[in-house]
Amino acid sequence: MMRLLRASAAVVSSRAVTPLVIGFFFLLYIGIAFFTDETLISLMAFTRRSVVLAALLALIPLNYACRIVRGAVKQRAVHRIFAGKSADYRSELFDETVELCVTPSFRTLEMRLISEGYKTRRSEATLAAWRGIGIFPARMLYLAATFCLFAGILVSITTRTSHRQMVIEGEPLPMADGSGGRVERIILANATGAILSRTLTMEVAPSNAGHGKRIFGLYPPSLYGGAFVYPRYLGLALLLHFYAPDMPAGYEKRCILNCYPPGKEASEVIPGSPYRIVFSIPEPAAGSDRYLSYMAENRVLRFKLLKGNDVLFTGSAPGGGEFAQDGYRLAFPEIRRLVVTDYIGDYGVLFIWAAALFFAAAVFIWLPIRAFWPRREMLFMSAGDVTRACSRAEGGARRHAGVFHEALDLVAAGQKQPEEADKTLSL
């Protein structure tokens, strides 16, 4: 049973798992591409619906989790060996291992290694030498980042929910249980940052369900009621009053107009009539901000009244205003700001953001260490007539190997004193 467990652990933590799983999904992608143009979406849908595919994808974060554990165990083992707390060295922990049938003078060897720039720790039967900084933290961060990335992808693909709602200024924030607070203000403003040109802020009052006052921005989007509030598009909520000669009673409707950027048209059909009204935002003056009308308090709506396919007339009116012509009357008592918002239920996003942070931290730590201070270690252990020597290097391996081999030559040669040779041969 233990052997089976160990074998399973070895398989799951193998470096081959990730490329194999990714390769499988890649082949699946290619196969799907023969049948549809929406290849990626189809693959994601299959994975979401199929337990087998989801389980296969789950192997990757599982693999990285196992590799984190294995890496930590290995690092601990090496640390204990170099600290002299363990003699259980295994050749797979080191780049080179060798045994010599000599009893060396560690003092001479220690002086030699110190002159080469190594720090040393010497005891009766061991000599450890090292220099540089280990990349273990960076490696753990990298493994953690990859774990988070694939865990996030898995969670996102299998559990993501998305609901599109209209967030209207002055109305309660739309929630499934109706517990959203009132949207007090929607503010679109110019930004000064390097990436975003505009900021969008939605101020929501405290709700009866216990949510406090909230201010939602653009990025990162905030959580509300377990879902990310993800603003997508701008629009207007219009209260329309329409009167026609053949509709003297008039018609009132609250319309949702997805009419930004200016020039985009949104149409409203008057039910039970041949009338259709096409709304748009007038183009701003050349050189001015295209979203000025959204930022400003007063906005004018342009419209086109159609009867069937015939355009009866066009016109415009501000919020609170009206337009009348030929017995037709259009009034816009209210024009309020609106944000088309997606409520995204997806905790995988948090994992992916964490992965980005971990990757950045890993690179930030790894790069300078690898370039300037790579870790190089060697260990000599004497037991009776046999001296065992091991060496490992995380960078600068050739140079370190040269020092290691010279040290071995010194050990094999016995009590050679380089400083005595200097004394006899100097002029």
Next chain:
Amino acid sequence: MPTTIIETSGLTKNYGDICALKPIDLLVPEGEWLSVMGHSGSGKSTLMNLVGGLDRPTSGALRVGGEDLLALSEDGLARFRREFVGIIFQQHHLVPYLTAVENVMLAQYFHSVPDEAEARSALERVGLGHRLKNRPGELSGGEQQRVCIARAIINSPKLLLGDEPTGNLDHKSTVMVMELLKELRAEERFTVIMVTHNQEVASWGDRTIHLDDGVLVREERMSA
């Protein structure tokens, strides 16, 4: 019974009409220090060049370290020189803009791959551990020659050739260099062929041969 490392039979070398070396038969056992003496133009450097694979004989047989040098191609000779022979010249021929350790690493580079730690060890062995980063211009004559020795032995040659290595040195430096060579020979067990016109230098060897106009005229064993 030591094996023979150098074996010549009827070895000659002509430079055009000039006969630099007349037929020479020579046997050198492994590990011997052979001094070659003679006046200027007697053919001693020619003999050394032939034995070291730096030149090709006109006729005769020449086996060094079991290899028939006449049968080797240019590439083969180059490999033989790289792996089998170390040479110390009178004029040093150190690269002036490289440090002592870099000069030794240069020899490693042409042999295989450079290894700074090994080069440092070699310079420490010849007593220059404190002069690693100095350029040849910053070293005395004796120190320069010691760098040459380190460079010559870094690739563990079986045969060390010296062409008047102490010709530019004073007596004290000469003695120092000779003592170093003797010590290294005892450790590394290479064969030494030393060309010199100096009797005192020649007396450091196990055997001396005298050349005159390309002919081996005399041979004498040195007392221990």
Next chain:
Amino acid sequence: MVAVKFIPQILAWIGIVLVLLRGFPGRRSLVTAASIAGFTLGVAGTVILFRSFSGTTPFGVIKSALGVNFLVLWGFAVTVLYRSSGQGMTNWWEKFFGSSLCAGGGALLAGVMAGAVSACRFPGADATAVALLLLVLVAGVLALEALAVENMLPASLTVTPAGLLSIVVSLLLLSASSLLRLDLFSPLSMKVMKGIHDFVHQFMESILVPDHLFVRSVVWKYIGFLFGKEVGFWGGIIIWFTPALLITLAVGSQRLPSVAHIRQGAQRRKLLSDALRSRRLQMVMPLCSLAVFAAAAYQSSFPSVEYWDPKPVAVTANQSGEIFIPKQGEIDLLDGKLHKYLFKQGGREVRFFVLQNPAGQLTVDLDACAICKPDGYGQAEGSVICYYCKTLIPLETVGKPGGCNPVPVHFTEKADGVAIDSVTLINSWDTTVKVTARGKEGGK
């Protein structure tokens, strides 16, 4: 002139046999015989395919086989890279690669693929028995010549199994890229373009990136690159070259032998130097395969095929808004060639063409498709090619909507010509071009 067309195939074949001989030293006769046999089988198989299936199916089969080869190379490249940086790996598969089974089987497969690609130079009815026999004979002679040439190569120039696979696959793809219907690089670029568009879009949706109206135009310009055509080309280049690069990297990062047990410095360095030299020489083949891949990509991007692409003829509409194009006259619509026209009205321009497909039916289509930017179409080798994405559309399918097919336009076929409604034509063009323009520039 026919022989000149075969130059890529000839060069590729010689190269394949050469590297196979070098890759399996000591099995020269087996490799030579198996490769020639494979070539013959490949040619025969292709002839049978063309006789059994019509249209583009035979090309599709061979193209798929080439695609599988490329995928296998990818898998191999990733595997060797992983193994090169591991410790204590077993080498049972290296024993397999040294066996006669692998040598013979590999040479046979390579020969089959090379023969199949070469035989595609004679599609369908052009394949006379004499021509095919001559092809096989020439291949045999070239293989024997390669046998002689291989002896002259320096013995130190060895090749690893991965390097061998890389160069063989690259030569096969070079050979295929000279044939429009077997070319992999252009369709790969197009699929990569679509894939990257989808991936970036999904990724940005996944991590809830704000819509482009909130993002600075300078930043969006860079993001917009990921939605352009060039990303397909560069993404295709990366996918194209990566296996050879991975193999080169794997060879370069092979562990050097441990020399810690040797006490003589010169001996240690000699061993290391020999290992380094051997490693460097083993990198020659994968690096050569990079050059061959580059040549294949170049040949794919700049094919030596001349497309039939006539200058559009200007047409006008009559008072009722109908455009009439006679079947016969200065231009013969029934000649099976693409005939392009240009219609201008109210500041708007529409390009369209009329074509008689192999079934004898006339079809009127926009000189643009619903996916790509309207760079237009050319005609070559029984298909039309989209200049934007280099997709080949068989003539039989022109007139049917979907994919990269030109957008069909409703028309009326009369006894003496075709009639097209100008309003329909203009609306169709406006819709198509606007969609493609928005798709390429708008991103999300």
